[in-house]
Amino acid sequence: MKTKQMMNITMLIAISILFHLIEATIPLPLPIPGFKLGLANIVGLVALYMYNAEVMLSVNLMRVLLASLMRGILFAPGFWLSLCGVLLSSIVAICAKRNTSMTIFGVSCASSAFHVVGQVIAVTIIYSQFLMGALLPILLLLSIPTGLLTGFFANQVLKRIQTER
Amino acid sequence: MNKADKIFIGLVVISAILLYIPLFIQDSQNKHKQKAVVVDYQNEEILRVDLNKDETYRVQASLGEVQIEVKDGAVRVEKENSPYHLCSIQGWVKDTGRPIICLPNELVVQIEANETGEDDVDTVIQ
The missing domain is CATH 2.60.320.10 (N-utilization substance G protein NusG, insert domain)
Incomplete structure (x- = not known):
């Protein structure tokens, strides 16, 4: 791995940790547990499109690990929820990019939808609560606009990065 | 946005609605109980x-x-x-x-x- 690429990836991880922490501190006014914008996913998508699947996975996993460490919830339930969501969403995003003709918007929607699914699965396992399933439809519906939003931002970032090179 | 994107979004919306139907039916059945x-x-x-x-x-x-x-x-x-x-x-x-x-x-x-x-x-x- 070249030093420049390594530096860039480090920067991406730093930015995504920042987004993650901002999102964790400012709760959204919408009273639905589990709903958030997924700003940190912008960075994951940028990593996926700038480099490759491996970089995206490492950026996302490092982000969850370090951000949880900073918030002091490492290995607490909240950490496992994040980890489960981020793993499923990254894998789905990678598969979607590799195997289908979806653009960055579709990939972003897929990853945000499966983040929700991953989190609901994690809640079901950790708390043995099947009731979270009652929130799955509304969370899935909301994941589409948030996915489009993150896709839009990632698209803009990528456009500007590519013109600068 | 291309066709594949729209198909995926459509699938997610349909699955969300399908998941909601059992809840809705249960709710309407319980209305007067x-x-x-x-x-x-x-x-x-x-x-x-x-x-x-x-x-x-x-x-x-x-x-x-x-x-x-x-x-x-x-x-x-x-x-x-x-x-x-x-x-x-x-x-x-x-x-x-x-x-x-x-x-x-x-x-x-x-x-x-x-x-x-x-x-x-x-x-x-x-």
Whole structure:
């Protein structure tokens, strides 16, 4: 791995940790547990499109690990929820990019939808609560606009990065 | 956005609606039944009260005391200790399909329909 690429990836991880922490501190006014914008996913998508699947996975996993460490919830339930969501969403995003003709918007929607699914699965396992399933439809519906939003931002970032090179 | 994107979004919306249908059916079936407020802590029922009786209840959960208010056929979590207070922000709930879930407290407040239904009225014939 070249030093420049390594530096860039480090920067991406730093930015995504920042987004993650901002999102964790400012709760959204919408009273639905589990709903958030997924700003940190912008960075994951940028990593996926700038480099490759491996970089995206490492950026996302490092982000969850370090951000949880900073918030002091490492290995607490909240950490496992994040980890489960981020793993499923990254894998789905990678598969979607590799195997289908979806653009960055579709990939972003897929990853945000499966983040929700991953989190609901994690809640079901950790708390043995099947009731979270009652929130799955509304969370899935909301994941589409948030996915489009993150896709839009990632698209803009990528456009500007590519013109600068 | 190309065709594949739109197909995927359509699939997600359809699956969300399909997942909602059983909840909706259950809710409409329960509309005219007697309802009870059920509070679960760590997946065990700790409180079951009548929805039509206005009162405030206190229960102990993981992060301390939780106040649950029942009024005018609706229920809400009035006061609780949790990082974002999502369950108290959620406000009043009066149908069976929407549980109030407070994960930090491991508490679930839910409205359930009594199986006996409307026929279960005590009558005394003299």
